[in-house]
Amino acid sequence: MEEAITAIVRYLVIKKLINDVVALVAIKEYLIDGESPSVIAFKYRTSKFKVRGHIQRVIDKAGNYRVATKVVEVVYPHIASIEPVMLRSGGRVLCMLCNTYLRASDAESHLRKKHKEFINNIIRNITNIVISRVRNP
Numbered sequence: 001m002e003e004a005i006t007a008i009v010r011y012l013v014i015k016k017l018i019n020d021v022v023a024l025v026a027i028k029e030y031l032i033d034g035e036s037p038s039v040i041a042f043k044y045r046t047s048k049f050k051v052r053g054h055i056q057r058v059i060d061k062a063g064n065y066r067v068a069t070k071v072v073e074v075v076y077p078h079i080a081s082i083e084p085v086m087l088r089s090g091g092r093v094l095c096m097l098c099n100t101y102l103r104a105s106d107a108e109s110h111l112r113k114k115h116k117e118f119i120n121n122i123i124r125n126i127t128n129i130v131i132s133r134v135r136n137p
Ligand SMILES: [Zn+2]
Pocket: 095, 096, 097, 098, 099, 100, 110, 114, 115
């Protein structure tokens, strides 16, 4: 359970920091609200294939659907308090941590490589809160 929590926190924190709203709502609406991938895809003007991809990655980290749902339920409210650090500007994104313009497709790897310490601190804080909640509900 704790490994699943850490992996899912990391995934959701990075999605929030790069401001990938569709990935976050897709995961929440599928696992928590029970919405279907095609409804989610239609609502957010994306493909069903992409929606399934986001959901599958979280389920893989959890090991199964039931654990994924349980973990996302506990973790999701903590993700809301994180401010994105990437701003969209035309076709590019601006990393507000180092004032660098990037291609949107490079945002995630930029964050992982250049701001490792920053993201690890956030992940550590949220993981600790969530694990203590799971242990002492
Ligand atoms: Zn940066």
